[in-house]
Amino acid sequence: MAVKILSVDDSKTIRLIISRAFKAYDCQVLEASNGLEGMAMATREKPDVIILDITMPIMDGMEMLSMLRANHELRAIPVVMLTAEAGRDTVLRIAKMGVRDYLIKPFKEEQIIERVSRIVPLETVTPAGKAKKRFDDPIKFLVVDDKAAILEQIRAGLGDTNWQVEGVAEANIALLNIENNKPDVVFLSTTLPENTALWLVQKIRSNIKTQSLPVFAMMVKTAMQDQERTQQLGYSGVVTKPIDYTELKTKVARFLKLDASYRYYNQRENILWIKFPDPMTSFDSNEITTNLNSKISEAVDAGLDKVVIDIRQAKRVEMSIVELCFSIVKIAQDLSMHVDFLGNSYVQGLVNQYHETKAWHFFDTEEAAIQFYNPNKSPAA
Amino acid sequence: MNDDLNNVLESAAKTVFTTMLETPLEIDRSNEPFFEGDYHIAGAVGLTGAYNGIIYLYSTALFARKMTSRLLGMTDDEIEGDEMVNDAFGELTNMVGGVIKSNLEELNQACMMTVPSVVRGSNFSIEAVTGVERRSVYCICDGGRVLVEALIKTADTEELA
CATH class of the missing domain: 3.40.50.2300 (Response regulator)
Known part of the structure; x- marks a missing residue:
């Protein structure tokens, strides 16, 4: 606010x-x-x-x-x-x-x-006309750790993203890097020698230009007391070692408010497609839910009246996935949109075992859905 | 010659212009006459206390507009007429007066300061009456000229000179 x-x-x-x-x-x-x-x-x-x-x-x-x-x-x-x-x-x-x-x-x-x-926290706003950063943008990471192996592990762990990982071993070099290269996020090992991690986080927080820079403390999972103190010390959050990269990406995306909706929503062939990934993490379901109203409204504004939910990748159909499908169906039907599903026979079998979902109609392939909704269109087109 | 007062005027002009306009200000020792034939603007604040007198900031209306544009980070087109320029020039005068007042206080010469006022027009001059000493500091900044002037009652300044 x-x-x-x-x-x-x-x-x-x-x-x-x-x-x-x-x-x-x-x-x-x-x-x-x-x-x-x-x-x-x-x-x-x-x-x-x-x-x-x-x-x-x-x-x-x-x-x-x-x-x-x-x-x-x-x-x-x-x-x-x-x-x-x-x-x-x-x-x-x-x-x-x-x-x-x-x-x-x-x-x-x-x-x-x-x-x-000093009195109230100030957050920078995205300048008008400048698009929100996307999950696949080259987000700049600065890892501050005196152990080279950690930097290499993080690089490998984020290898499936476009994120750029740079590493430095000392706090004073990190400060220069932050001033000159303006990273989007910093991962700071709390075990740097002579308590320089704390010195660095205090320097970052005392400078108006860097005070809102997300700085995550990297520490071992067992350091529970230290984890509890991190926020008081000025850290934005904690990343525990060994690092869970799905969790790390989720934290960064949430903190930087990265737009990941393109991974789930797209409009094509007069249809709004909503694709569920596998595995479906809490980040994914949260992103789908958060963007649901705006994406369906955008589709209606664009003259679309059909939604296809693609759950072909789901290897398991948990209740949370069924509930999310229900939410989508309800919101879309409230706006007079027709909803169908894409799923293989295994997924269809799992979904249709519930009484409430028996009526859901499935297509096997995208082409079948497009052909069904656009009967005059040549399949080869 | 009261060097203290001249130094205070120079220091105040430099502080305000470099901070607010982010442009270096040089003192012009040539003392050549300024602004003849131009449309002028003069901002004034009064001092009373250890010093009794008035501080003026003096420039051409054209350069005052340029300073306003720089101060507010606006283009010339965005400046809404003379009122905006008057307000900005009055505020610069107020700041120069404030720094002068503070510097004098550090020299144990405490003063009170009045609110600023602005006069504009062409072919006018500010004259000192008998018993008033005039101190003028000519400045050049951002390609324009500004005069910072103090008209101070002599009776109060004699002891300091």
Whole structure:
């Protein structure tokens, strides 16, 4: 959910600079031009942070701050004071008012972002027009481990993806790599010598440009106490050794919000095809479910009225798969779409043993389905 | 000559322009006359306390527009008329005044500062009345010229000189 930032400043210039500063983040910047407007806006919108100028007409920042602190609904809202006056008296006066932080003009955009990010976590947004990253994009991995064998294992384990794995053995080299190469995700061994892993994760979290970079702690499965502490130390998650690569891919895809829907959905020959992989992991079923409404709506918008669920690859038909099929059938039928299945005789036999699924119609091949729905089309076409 | 005050003006101009406009600012020691015949803009903030006077930021309207564009990260077409330029120029003046005030405070010369105001027009000049000392720092940045000026009551400055 977007972070709400209220900028209270009589200068439109400062309000514009603040709005621009947070453009790259998932933030909603609200504006008020004096303390009175600021109080009204704060009461209505309950912002997560207020950036408050001191010298303003009608009601200045000090008065607004007093009113905020006297209001039981608003007193907890963190305030960052902004002032052109850096004198000792001003700073002391600000400190006494109990503000969370302050910033002296002139200031760089990075400084105001850094101040706010100390109070609320800021997430970068995908720039408009830029497509969401896909699962098959060349995601950049940085593995920080002083054991070369681990790097080679990870490279081999991710060999079936387009992901690029680079490795370094030392934390200070890793920091340079992060600044220069901007990896998408870091895997950091917690057993680097002299506790340098902790130093590195703290460096990453204290820099506004890297603070939201996903950093996974790599540790042995038995280090349960250490696993529990990782989040407090600034890690995004844990990857245990020996590494389960299906789990690792799932974690990375979820953390980076990679679009994997193309692996399951596609529109072809006036049909929406939904393909179940084998094995069907929790990541797969979650991706199918998450994208179901939007993909069916897209198909309806495109004039399609048929869905074919392809479960030919399923070697086992578990209840979870049947339940997922039911969800698809229900949503599609609610939108007046016709649903059929693709499956070999083994799968058909398994599915048709349930009373509720007896009526489901199966095709053996894609060609049979296409021919059935497009009878005028030549099979060879 | 009060070197402290001149240094404070120079330092304030450099701090504000390099931070907010991300462009280097050089001090022009030639003291050649500025802006003759152009449409001008002057931002002002008042100081009272150890120093009593006014700080001016002075430039051509054309260069003020360019500074606004740079300050707000907008193209020239996106600048919505003079009001936006006035606001931005007033804010730059306010920041220069704020840094001057802070630097003076460090020299144990505490002052209060007024809100900024902006004047624009052609063929006008700012004159000092009797008993007021004028300190001018001529600056060049991003191909344009800016004058930072302090008009300070002499009675307060004599002890510092």
